[in-house]
Amino acid sequence: MADHAAQEPGIPHTQLGHTNPWPFTAGVGLLLVFFGLLPIAYSNPGGWLLIVMGFGLFGIAVAAWLGTLSREDISEARGLTQPEFPRIAPWFTGFLILSEIFLFGGLFASYFYLRNWDYIQTGSLMHFYTGGGSAPVQVWGLFPLLNTFFLLTSSITLQIGEAYLKKGKIAVFQVLLGITVLLGVMFLASQVYEFVNFVTKDHFTLQSGTYGATFFSLTSLHGLHVTAGVILLSYLLGGSFAGQFSAKRHMAVTVIGIYWHFVDVIWIFLVAVLYLRLI
Amino acid sequence: MSETAALAQPHHDQEEHRGGFRWTNWLFTTDHKKIGVIYMLVAFFFFFVGGALAGVMRAQLAAPDLHLVGNTTFNGLVSMHGTIMIFLWVMPMMSGLINFVMPLQIGTRDMAFPRLNALSLWIFVGGGIVLFSTFFLGMPTAGWTSYAPLSVNDPHEVGMDVWILGIEMLGISSITTGLNFVVTIMRLRAPGMSLFKMPLFVWSTLVTGWLLILAMPAIAVALFAVFTERHFGVDFFNAARGGDPILYQHLFWFFGHPEVYILIMPAFGIISEVIPVFSRKPIFGYKAMAWSMIAIAFLSFLVWAHHMFTSGMDPRLTLPFMIMTMVVAIPTGVKMFNWLATMWKGKLYFELPMVFAFGFLVTFALGGFTGVMLAIIPLDLQLTETYFVVGHMHYVMFGGSVLAIFAGLYFWFPKITGYKLDHKLGLWHFWITLIGMNLAFFPMHWLGLLGMPRRVANYDPSFAASNLWVSVGGFIMGLAQLILVANFIITMLKKQRCGTNPWNSVSLEWSTATPVPPHNFDVLPQVTEGPYHYGIPEEESSTKEQARHG
Numbered sequence: 073m074a075d076h077a078a079q080e081p082g083i084p085h086t087q088l089g090h091t092n093p094w095p096f097t098a099g100v101g102l103l104l105v106f107f108g109l110l111p112i113a114y115s116n117p118g119g120w121l122l123i124v125m126g127f128g129l130f131g132i133a134v135a136a137w138l139g140t141l142s143r144e145d146i147s148e149a150r151g152l153t154q155p156e157f158p159r160i161a162p163w164f165t166g167f168l169i170l171s172e173i174f175l176f177g178g179l180f181a182s183y184f185y186l187r188n189w190d191y192i193q194t195g196s197l198m199h200f201y202t203g204g205g206s207a208p209v210q211v212w213g214l215f216p217l218l219n220t221f222f223l224l225t226s227s228i229t230l231q232i233g234e235a236y237l238k239k240g241k242i243a244v245f246q247v248l249l250g251i252t253v254l255l256g257v258m259f260l261a262s263q264v265y266e267f268v269n270f271v272t273k274d275h276f277t278l279q280s281g282t283y284g285a286t287f288f289s290l291t292s293l294h295g296l297h298v299t300a301g302v303i304l305l306s307y308l309l310g311g312s313f314a315g316q317f318s319a320k321r322h323m324a325v326t327v328i329g330i331y332w333h334f335v336d337v338i339w340i341f342l343v344a345v346l347y348l349r350l351i
Numbered sequence: 352m353s354e355t356a357a358l359a360q361p362h363h364d365q366e367e368h369r370g371g372f373r374w375t376n377w378l379f380t381t382d383h384k385k386i387g388v389i390y391m392l393v394a395f396f397f398f399f400v401g402g403a404l405a406g407v408m409r410a411q412l413a414a415p416d417l418h419l420v421g422n423t424t425f426n427g428l429v430s431m432h433g434t435i436m437i438f439l440w441v442m443p444m445m446s447g448l449i450n451f452v453m454p455l456q457i458g459t460r461d462m463a464f465p466r467l468n469a470l471s472l473w474i475f476v477g478g479g480i481v482l483f484s485t486f487f488l489g490m491p492t493a494g495w496t497s498y499a500p501l502s503v504n505d506p507h508e509v510g511m512d513v514w515i516l517g518i519e520m521l522g523i524s525s526i527t528t529g530l531n532f533v534v535t536i537m538r539l540r541a542p543g544m545s546l547f548k549m550p551l552f553v554w555s556t557l558v559t560g561w562l563l564i565l566a567m568p569a570i571a572v573a574l575f576a577v578f579t580e581r582h583f584g585v586d587f588f589n590a591a592r593g594g595d596p597i598l599y600q601h602l603f604w605f606f607g608h609p610e611v612y613i614l615i616m617p618a619f620g621i622i623s624e625v626i627p628v629f630s631r632k633p634i635f636g637y638k639a640m641a642w643s644m645i646a647i648a649f650l651s652f653l654v655w656a657h658h659m660f661t662s663g664m665d666p667r668l669t670l671p672f673m674i675m676t677m678v679v680a681i682p683t684g685v686k687m688f689n690w691l692a693t694m695w696k697g698k699l700y701f702e703l704p705m706v707f708a709f710g711f712l713v714t715f716a717l718g719g720f721t722g723v724m725l726a727i728i729p730l731d732l733q734l735t736e737t738y739f740v741v742g743h744m745h746y747v748m749f750g751g752s753v754l755a756i757f758a759g760l761y762f763w764f765p766k767i768t769g770y771k772l773d774h775k776l777g778l779w780h781f782w783i784t785l786i787g788m789n790l791a792f793f794p795m796h797w798l799g800l801l802g803m804p805r806r807v808a809n810y811d812p813s814f815a816a817s818n819l820w821v822s823v824g825g826f827i828m829g830l831a832q833l834i835l836v837a838n839f840i841i842t843m844l845k846k847q848r849c850g851t852n853p854w855n856s857v858s859l860e861w862s863t864a865t866p867v868p869p870h871n872f873d874v875l876p877q878v879t880e881g882p883y884h885y886g887i888p889e890e891e892s893s894t895k896e897q898a899r900h901g
């Protein structure tokens with residue numbers, strides 16, 4: 073009954089704060105963000121103010137939330153007082169990834185659908201890739217190659233780092249985790265640079281036909297996931313300096329690691345489909 | 352009760368009685384029971400808002416050539432009525448019942464992620480506020496389906512954008528809720544409760560959770576695409592610029608059909624709880640009931656294009672979609688027959704939940720039949736976009752989901768509040784609702800067969816008589832809901848306690864105190880038997896019953 077260690081009969085419920093102000097606060101923050109998108113859609117920059125405020129509120133709430141989490145995680149060995157991180161966390165991550173697969177799947181399906189639709193209409197396999205221009209856009213190059221290198225390496229450093237953590241070598245873990253974060257940041261920087269190049273040099277933008285629409289939707293959505301990953305990894309890095317992780321306490325590292333590998337796998341699909349056009 | 356549990360007792364007592372009611376206890380709560388109650392209260396608010404919208408529509412349609420509201424307003428009413436009833440009434444109401452009941456039924460202290468649960472709630476409420484604001488900013492007019500290009504054509508229609516943002520928020524809330532349901536059920540069941548010892552309501556929650564996790568991303572993508580196409584010149588659906596509006600329909604219905612089961616699956620769970628209790632018999636074919644839910648959920652991802660037979664999609668694909676749709680009738684039929692077989696030779700008690708369950712069986716069966724009819728391509732080509740579809744859909748949604756919600760509400764109200772809703776008033780509520788709904792929805796079938804188009808503010812005078820019936824029925828049905836409200840108020844004022852287990856149910860939620868203490872169980876239960884071990888003689892206990900019929 074290892075599964076039910078947190079639920080053994082007879083163990084009384086000792087303490088569980090039945091109130092916590094942060095979920096509500098985070099909800100208000102998200103409400104501001106979504107309301108902020110409305111003015112932006114109508115070219116009113118005032119929306120950015122709402123979005124910044126909303127994200128700020130959301131960020132503060134989530135940070136405070138995670139703070140209480142790790143404190144309880146240390147103070148309580150078992151029971152539902154630290155619900156977010158024992159065994160249930162990997163399951164959560166697994167199902168979240170399943171949902172994400174369907175999210176990316178929806179955009180990938182749109183990409184293939186629209187490419188096929190273009191082929192039916194024009195009779196040309198390459199026409200889709202012109203994005204409304206005269207010649208097919210050349211998307212593969214130095215930056216996607218670098219990005220692939222950054223992401224694949226970061227997965228490896230994180231994995232090795234986790235192995236060292238499990239052996240109790242915290243310092244090595246911290247160095248490798250730091251390198252992972254750095255690689256993630258470099259990916260993002262390089263992707264921004266790549267996008268700027270697309271827009272200024274190739275005149276390839278979100279508005280470049282159905283190709284531009286699906287290409288930039290997919291890559292940006294992935295970029296957002298990398299951003300979230302970098303934030304989570306930074307949280308781990310901070311936590312490791314606060315002494316939250318040890319050879320026996322590494323669930324958060326494992327879980328966020330799984331997520332990071334998933335983001336990596338999605339990138340490989342993006343390279344194969346969008347950049348190399350293998351399928 | 353163990354010594355430790357006794358020691359824990361004073362703690363929560365203090366918590367409960369300190370200072371009485373405090374609004375922060377509700378606003379900041381992470382308790383699944385309070386969260387469930389908030390879901391239900393918000394859902395009821397929107398039930399009446401959505402009902403009022405239907406009232407205006409039926410007033411407009413009571414006779415031909417009325418001009419109560421203009422065409423645009425009517426389109427707005429159609430859109431918001433559908434949106435509210437689906438996303439802000441049935442879904443959160445089910446969510447509320449599940450939140451309150453499911454953790455108790457599996458014998459645990461709370462959801463796997465209580466704080467995430469609270470966040471899901473407030474994102475949902477936020478989405479509700481955003482959608483509600485369309486009444487001030489302008490209602491969207493593209494229907495609850497918001498097909499492109501209809502939803503794309505007018506980039507200055509603020510209501511459309513507000514609608515998109517609201518639905519995206521509700522989508523996020525639904526995904527996190529689904530994750531919470533699934534992980535809670537998979538990881539936090541009381542010791543001894545194997546998957547096939549779970550009550551069927553828990554099974555239905557598990558399946559619903561899966562559907563939420565897998566279906567919601569599709570609409571998130573679809574609406575993201577609409578939003579960017581409206582404002583940033585991005586081409587997904589614009590046929591003039593290489594896009595295809597049919598892509599929107601594919602994305603939407605990949606979400607939309609599973610969504611239908613998100614709405615009905617918890618209803619199956621509720622009915623499966625109610626019927627054994629009031630038949631004093633184990634559920635017939637427990638395993639078949641669980642597997643049929645899994646089968647329905649699986650099939651729901653393979654039938655979406657039955658909504659698109661007239662869209663101009665590839666005609667080679669229509670036949671497989673028709674066949675898959677008809678296959679769904681098999682597991683659904685299994686459920687119907689098992690419910691009937693559960694009652695067969697049972698000792699039936701016609702308490703309110705059972706009465707509503709009866710209503711459910713009849714009306715849902717009718718809605719199911721017309722569903723199979725609509726799946727038949729040649730019939731669908733004639734009937735799509737007519738009132739036949741509206742009739743079918745309301746038999747399933749109201750006759751199915753909403754009657755089941757009422758059954759669940761009357762069933763678990765004593766657990767939630769400690770009081771039983773008044774029986775006589777409940778019967779009035781049932782019969783007037785049932786008469787009103789059949790009066791309202793049945794004529795829609797022949798109106799559709801005669802060719803009356805749906806979603807239009809006016810109609811040919813030859814349809815006048817039937818439409819008057821529909822309107823009258825609709826108003827009767829709406830007024831009947833006031834009886835429910837009156838029943839709430841009277842019951843809450845009378846404060847007649849009904850005991851911990853007024854229905855003599857054997858499932859776990861009734862084994863703990865009422866009102867349920869914050870930590871649910873003083874000592875977590877140990878599960879040894881299946882959830883429906885009703886009835887004598889002994890050898891008819893659930894395990895053997897399952898062995899024979901499973």
Ligand SMILES: [Cu+2]
Pocket residue numbers: 607608611654655657658
């Ligand atoms: Cu369908």
